[in-house]
Amino acid sequence: NILATYHPPDKDYGHMKVEEPPTPYNRAAISDSEDDVTQDRKGSITSVGELDPDQLAQRLEFSEADIGKDYYQDEDDDDDDEEMKEDLEDGSTEEENSDEETFKSKHTQTLKDIEMFLSELPQKSISEVLHTTSVLESPEKRGQITTDESLNGQNCAPDVLVQACQDKVQYVDFIIEHIKRSCPGFDKYAYQVAACIICQAIHTHVSISDMLQSIRAWPSHLPELPSTRLLETEITLAAGQTLTVCGHKLNQFNMDTLKPDREISPKVLHAYLELLAQKHSSKMFVIPFDVILEWRDGRFSQNIFRKVHFKTFEFLVLPIHCGAEFSEMERKSGDIVSPCWMALVADVRNRTVGMMNPRSEDKYIIAANGYMLQWRRYMQIRSVHTGEMLSSWTTKQIECSKLEKDLNSGTLLLMNVEALVNDVPPVVMTEAHVTNYLLYIAVALRDMDRETTVLCVGGPECQQLAARDADWLQCENCRTWWHQACARHSDRTQPFYCSPCQQRIAIVGGKRVLMECDDAEDEDEEELQTDNDQKETNKQGDEDHKVFQSE
Numbered sequence: 092n093i094l095a096t097y098h099p100p101d102k103d104y105g106h107m108k109v110e111e112p113p114t115p116y117n118r119a120a121i122s123d124s125e126d127d128v129t130q131d132r133k134g135s136i137t138s139v140g141e142l143d144p145d146q147l148a149q150r151l152e153f154s155e156a157d158i159g160k161d162y163y164q165d166e167d168d169d170d171d172d173e174e175m176k177e178d179l180e181d182g183s184t185e186e187e188n189s190d191e192e193t194f195k196s197k198h199t200q201t202l203k204d205i206e207m208f209l210s211e212l213p214q215k216s217i218s219e220v221l222h223t224t225s226v227l228e229s230p231e232k233r234g235q236i237t238t239d240e241s242l243n244g245q246n247c248a249p250d251v252l253v254q255a256c257q258d259k260v261q262y263v264d265f266i267i268e269h270i271k272r273s274c275p276g277f278d279k280y281a282y283q284v285a286a287c288i289i290c291q292a293i294h295t296h297v298s299i300s301d302m303l304q305s306i307r308a309w310p311s312h313l314p315e316l317p318s319t320r321l322l323e324t325e326i327t328l329a330a331g332q333t334l335t336v337c338g339h340k341l342n343q344f345n346m347d348t349l350k351p352d353r354e355i356s357p358k359v360l361h362a363y364l365e366l367l368a369q370k371h372s373s374k375m376f377v378i379p380f381d382v383i384l385e386w387r388d389g390r391f392s393q394n395i396f397r398k399v400h401f402k403t404f405e406f407l408v409l410p411i412h413c414g415a416e417f418s419e420m421e422r423k424s425g426d427i428v429s430p431c432w433m434a435l436v437a438d439v440r441n442r443t444v445g446m447m448n449p450r451s452e453d454k455y456i457i458a459a460n461g462y463m464l465q466w467r468r469y470m471q472i473r474s475v476h477t478g479e480m481l482s483s484w485t486t487k488q489i490e491c492s493k494l495e496k497d498l499n500s501g502t503l504l505l506m507n508v509e510a511l512v513n514d515v516p517p518v519v520m521t522e523a524h525v526t527n528y529l530l531y532i533a534v535a536l537r538d539m540d541r542e543t544t545v546l547c548v549g550g551p552e553c554q555q556l557a558a559r560d561a562d563w564l565q566c567e568n569c570r571t572w573w574h575q576a577c578a579r580h581s582d583r584t585q586p587f588y589c590s591p592c593q594q595r596i597a598i599v600g601g602k603r604v605l606m607e608c609d610d611a612e613d614e615d616e617e618e619l620q621t622d623n624d625q626k627e628t629n630k631q632g633d634e635d636h637k638v639f640q641s642e
Contacts, residue, residue, distance in 0.1 A: 198261070205262060208293055209269050216299055217270050217285075221277050223303055224249070224284040248523035249284045249306045255493065255521070256287040263290050295490040297516045304519040305492075309527055312513045316527055317534050322349070325533035336539050337365035337570075346536075349529045355501035360410060360432070363505055363532055365570070366539060371512045372569040373595060376401065378409040383416050386465045395473040398567040398586050401481055403595040407437040408508055409466075413458050431455060432500040434508055435462055436489060443487035447507045447517060449494040491517040499525050505532065568592040 227249050256263050266286040277285075284306065292302045304310045326346040328334070334341040339362035348356040357380060364377045376399065385393045401407060414430035433455075434447040444466055446459040467484055474482040491507050494500055502525050507517035562575040566589040573580075573589060580587045588596065 201262065202265060205265060205290075205293060206269075209266065209289075212289075212299075214273060218274055220285045220288055220299060220303065221270065221274050221281055224281040224288070224306070225277050227280065227284060227306070248308060248521060249287075251521045251523040252287050252291065252305055253283060254495075256290055259290055259294070263287055266290055291518070295516070295518045297490070297518055301516050301519055304515070305521055308524075310510075310515070310519060310524065312510065312515045313531065316531060320530070320534055322530045322533055325530065325537050326350070334536055334539075336362040336536050337369065339365065341536065346533070349533050351526050351529060352498070354498045355432075355505075357412065357501075359532070359536070360501050360505065362536065364408065364410060364508065366535060367509055367512060368569075369571055372571055373404065373591070374512045375406045375408055375508075376404040376569075378407060380410045380412060382409065382469075383411055383462070383465075386469060387416050391465075391469045391472045392476060395469075395476055397477055400568055400592070400596050400599065401439060401479060402599040403568060403592060404439055406511065407439060409435040409437075410504060411435055411462055413455060413462075429497050431494070431497060432504045433459060434504050435466060436508075436511065437466070437484065438487070439481070441487075442481070442484055444484045445487040445489040447489050447491045447504065447511075449491060449500055449503050451493055489517065492521045495522055502528060502532075566592055568596070 263283070263286045266289050267282045270285060270289075271282060288299060288302045288306070291297070291305070292299045295302075304312070309316050326349050328343045328346060332343075334346070339358055341356075341358060341362060345356045345358050348354060348359055361377070361380060368375050368377045378396075379394070382394055385391070411433050412430050413433050431450055433449065435444065436447060437444045444463055446463065448455055448459045450456075463484075463486055467482075470484065471482040474480050492503065494503065499522050503520065503522065506520035506524060506528055510517045510520050564573050564575050564578045564580055564587045565571070566573065567586045568588055569592050571589060573587075575581075578587060578589065
């Protein structure tokens with residue numbers, strides 16, 4: 092069987108000679124030793140004579156030097172070598188040259204945009220900016236101060252603005268030359284600060300009149316600073332005393348975080364945000380910062396505020412302590428070593444969501460993008476549960492000042508949010524305002540506690556301070572407090588909506604979010620559906636978290 096298979100009589104299996112192209116080694120051996128080699132077929136050596144060690148050594152040496160030279164050398168190798176030599180002489184690569192050309196083109200385009208902006212800027216506006224900056228004292232006149240001192244001083248707002256423009260020196264110099272020709276006669280520092288104001292206005296798309304607020308010791312959109320009250324006095328509590336502000340109890344430890352060299356406490360931060368929300372009841376709704384922890388575990392349907400109508404507000408604000416939701420090991424592996432406060436702001440009317448991120452590093456930008464992805468998921472699930480269709484959102488960049496000191500991130504967040512609800516661009520608030528703003532927060536918290544936390548807004552007949560033992564109701568939507576008699580709401584089993592919120596809910600076409608089931612069967616079906624939704628949510632949350640971690 093073997094012979095019949097491999098060597099049948101009418102076939103020559105196993106005896107065929109395959110014509111193969113000669114290899115470099117075959118060719119070299121054939122050309123050098125035709126006397127000793129018998130060539131049965133082209134390029135194939137079938138038998139050799141007696142092996143000479145010296146001759147073999149010569150052949151090996153020849154092979155190492157020359158074999159393969161004609162086979163593996165490309166025709167364009169010489170040209171490539173010349174190009175490589177030229178690149179090495181220039182000290183740059185093709186990729187670096189491309190990046191340099193891109194940078195030059197962007198730089199040229201930016202200068203053209205600045206020149207066009209300056210040509211369209213009225214002479215009166217330039218003169219107004221210069222007259223405002225001309226009264227400022229330069230650092231040389233005030234005496235040299237360090238960066239840390241300048242960030243906490245009261246008269247250093249222009250210096251902070253100049254420091255923020257250090258990476259735009261070429262553009263600032265270009266603007267200085269232009270305004271010098273337009274309005275001569277001012278000192279060097281006035282031109283420098285004015286150029287920085289114009290440069291920041293162009294970069295952040297903010298009007299020059301708004302940017303002028305950034306060099307003031309105290310911005311005009313805030314109430315007058317109570318300079319007669321001292322920070323140390325306001326943050327000092329009596330033994331065992333606590334402040335109750337908007338449902339948050341603040342002790343001495345929390346109040347001590349309002350010192351300039353401390354990072355603000357999450358309790359103080361959230362209490363003041365709630366205070367702002369009560370002052371601007373239809374403007375802003377604050378989502379607790381610990382919602383991020385639930386999102387990380389995939390529990391997007393746990394805290395969806397069923398009783399609140401988001402459409403009745405202009406902004407939804409979620410403070411985020413970026414990096415604090417991760418363990419120390421996870422932060423180090425993700426390059427976010429020090430947590431930083433930032434705010435997610437959703438514009439309900441325009442259906443846009445953005446981050447007020449005070450850090451410019453890529454790792455914080457990636458984290459901010461991850462939070463916005465989680466927000467979309469959260470709002471999609473909430474829309475299903477509440478029927479308030481707010482599932483579609485587009486991202487928007489919100490310009491704000493950048494940080495120099497990590498400890499100031501919480502205070503800068505509060506300044507940015509308060510500017511936003513006052514219709515002022517957040518970028519006008521800088522770290523130069525931190526010290527005064529901490530006193531402003533402390534005074535507001537103490538005064539709110541002295542006024543027994545809440546003030547009935549029932550109407551003109553009830554504008555009086557409330558007693559602590561009064562019978563109170565809190566609106567489920569705007570969270571303002573009412574006397575039960577003023578609210579005229581006797582059924583405690585039903586959610587209470589104040590009359591202004593009822594009107595706004597009717598305008599936006601809202602409906603009761605909590606629907607009571609009349610029979611147990613409907614309740615069981617709803618619970619079963621909720622459990623199924625929760626499983627799907629957890630699964631999707633895990634996938635989103637894996638994507639976020641990989642990014």
